[in-house]
Amino acid sequence: MRTTIRVNDELLLRAKRKAAREGHSLSSLVEDGLLMVLSKTQSKALPTSTHEGGLRPGIDINSNAELLDLVGEHGDGSSVGSSIIRLAGAWIRGLSA
Secondary structure: OOOOOOOOHHHHHHHHHHHHHHOOOHHHHHHHHHHHHHHHOOOOOOOOOOOOOOOOOOOOOOOHHHHHHHHOEOOOOOEHHHHHHHHHHHHHHHHHO
16 A cells, blocks of 8 residues: 655654665565554453462451551551552553553
């Protein structure tokens, strides 16, 4: 299929040079680039645990207060729970990056 696109002059010059160096056409270079970008848009698989286990009986995971009480506090007064929450937040942000 034939189409027209607008490309930055410097980028186009670099692409033409690369295609010539590698013995390819500009069209095939653009196709390869598009295929590479489009293949990256597939969703990432979320990491899963391979460990057995589960919740301890009697713990309500819907109660933040109960979960924070469960993990206790550090000797310096900072909450282990808040550290865990910060780490979990950083981990989640890392997944979406």
